[in-house]
Amino acid sequence: MNSSPTSMLTIAWFCLIGIFLIFYVITDGFDLGVGILSLFTKKEEHRDSIFASIAHVWDANETWLVALGGALFGAFPGAYAMLLQSLYVPIMVLIASLILRGAAIEFRHAAHRKRGWDLIFGIGSLLAALTQGVILGKVITGLAPGIASEGFTVVAAVGVTAGYALLGATYLVKKVSGQLEQIARRYTVISMLLTAASAILLSAGTMLFSPIVQARWAQPGVFHVLVALATIAILSFVYIAYALRVGSVRGPFRASVLIFIVSFAGLAISLFPSLIPGHLTVTAAASENPTLVFMLLGIGTVLPIMIGYNLYQYHVFRGKVVAHH
Template sequence: MHEILTNAWFGLMCLMLVFYVITDGFDLGVGILSLFSREEKERDQIFLSIGHVWDANETWLVVLGGAMFGAFPAAYAALMEQLYVPVMALIASLIARGAAIEFRHAAGRRRGWDIVFGIGSLGAAACQGVILGRVITGLEPGGLSFGFTALCALGVIAGYALLGATYLIKKTHDELVVASRRHTVISLLLAFGAATVLTAMSMQFPEIGHDRWMQPGVFPLLAALAGLAAFAGAYVLYSLHIQSSQGPFRGAILLFLASFLGLGVSIFPDLVPGKLSLAQAASDSATMAFMLCGIAVVFPVMIGYNLYQYHVFRGRVDLSH
């Protein structure tokens, strides 16, 4: 029973992470791309496109942190001890973004808050990439780990920019759509380039590249997911070619799903490769069962609310606002 509960919570946390990365990923990407917009009218569209969803998107990060604290306290303690600086920088960046969004509409000169919003978005994406890279490398020191982590940060920034650009294609108007199509191609190429190099570098970390990937059935599954990711990237480009408004964003989501499934398969059954397994980090069965009852109530409400708000605010932004 304990093993079932442990694996169930690992799966739930992976699902929470996917929801967070896709939902908050696109509005972080929108913020990153706002740094390249020179016209205030374009930035007005950018803020209008996420003004109704950005705060709800970040809720998934809060739930994810709470789930790790309760279900895997040893992992929470170990990661917070080693990753205190990037975690605090992440929180500061998210606070800066929130302040910029709230104060921008009341400011006489908005450009300053626009820059704060863009830098906060870029900083949050970079911090998440650093955290991801440090976890994948097993918190190991050294030049190789540093290079891997830095490339992870670049990959996350490019991936979020891809989500943001494809989101703007379906939500905005006129020249901003044209610029977003261009940004989609650039960010897609950067994301694929970073992913390719990171995959090759992963072979230098035995806990992932040898011990896990060489287990029976793992490598064929990863190869299938890599094929799915390649298909998703091709679909994004095809959707751009036929001037689709919804297709690029759907393709970007599929790309992220394939990538995170591959990450989950590569790490399992560890939380920190080579350092901490699920079994070592897990709480007792009673705690996980009690939390499971709580999340069974909260999870459908959160998903339902997210779906409802996206349904209500579907379509392109209304420029009259």
Template sequence: MDSTTHSLLAVTWFGLIGLMLVLYVVTDGFDLGVGMLTLLRRKREDHDVMVQTIGHVWDANETWLVVLGGALFGAFPAAYAFLMQELYLPVMALIAGLIMRGAAIEFRHSVQRGRLWDTVFGVGSLVAAISQGVILGKVITGFVSGESSTVFITVTAIGVVAGYALLGATWLVKKTVGALERWARHLALLSAQLTVAAAIVLTAATWIEGVAVHARWSQPGVFAPLAVLGALAALSYAWLTALLYRGSERAPFRAAITLFIVSFAGLVISLYPDFIPGRLTVMQAASDTLTLAFMLIGIGLVFPVMIGYNLYQYSIFRGKVISRTRA
């Protein structure tokens, strides 16, 4: 097969991995957010309701992370090797956080140590979110060391935590009632403000310090779509805020997802054609043509099943979750 076919397959896989990543961030993001928010509630009845809202989907959501890792290993082995070497500690912290969450959900019903496991669940969720923020920050900075990079990564971690809290809070607005819903609505407004503030700071810092990304933004035909996406992000934030003030229940979660997707699209445009800014391009990282083609057939069979199963889950368990003490 010629180089054109190889380039087309590499770009296709870059897009597919981006799709897997956004599916993971949105789905596991809201249940990580719910887990973090349990740390802010004292009543075990509230913890029970919050965990119940994600109890039927949290493990399926994390499947996207497994598929993402496998796809990255097969389609872009050079990028996988580089990232695992540079990100060993945050990746291990991420895995530890996910293990803590899984164990806590199973053992939190213990009569004697239930509160301890609730804390483990919340802390595990927070550790996983911070780890993902650190990973994102390191990738965007191209693994350049220095004080400015450390500050950038710190703000990125704060932004990811705030963003996941936003997804979790809007999910609770959708799934809970009464005082818990009102509390989640208030927290969603605060989380949205922190998320947008972090995004603005990171955008400005990238423009000033991010040499590779700044160069990409300066290329012809790149700034215009980024400006459109920036406007859409501002509209999504305004839409989200209005919905929360108006008392809408389902729509704020959709608005938060829209904000994430628009922001992610801007990130993809900012990175391409680099896989890792200033380090590795998509073409340099890609596997050979036959491997990419074979994997494309496989993911074409798996993708519809995964997406269909996820949609079926959300459809079956739709509706509000009400505490047994209220029933």
């Protein structure tokens, strides 16, 4: 392996971008998930509990997306420029959706008729999940045109949405009680099946439609690591089913988080050293060494604070929520 300073810096920033992304996907993923599930929640008091479950954490969750965008712009400007140019529409829809969600959360509590804001919140959550799936599908296929690529992107959009719904449902299992908790358990089963089916289709599609991934999987040791990660994901799905059966409160959410972590690790291993398959590698897209070093010093200060703050707020607001009607 090349151990030059340039190589080490680019690999370090590839890993840091991955850390930002996985923190965003998990933290904002569950509150996007509860937003999606709110569309299927009929009782207003249940929706009150759904909003109460994320009221103190949703805005901090989205800071990871801001950090991700800034880090990508500074560390890999070539990839940032190509993604914005090629994915302008879904990125703008994503930003608009997040704005709609924020407005709905802030204005809902003062509204006499909450249903309109509830719909805006749910639709914004759904659009945000779908557009993130579209971006993922486009990146994996290397921004390639064609029916096969578009079909893969559609499956990716459905898969990300189902995965977020799984995170949201399991989060509600540990945060709400009574009838809504039982409903959340049913949502967990449905979203788990959709997520598993999408994961299988996406894995097969990635192998079939991406020559770069095929070559990467053929490298010594890579396939064995991916098999180990896939095994962990399968066992996590099994554990979710078991935890639901025995009435566990925290177990389903923890297993869902583990599924996302191992899935993302498998994707990162499959794509490395590509950032955009067929277009840019981490070395070709990276900034100059002084820029990477300067940013590394800054992020070394900020990242522990961000992680510590997130952990602290989840600790403070732990336990079941009580909605005031």
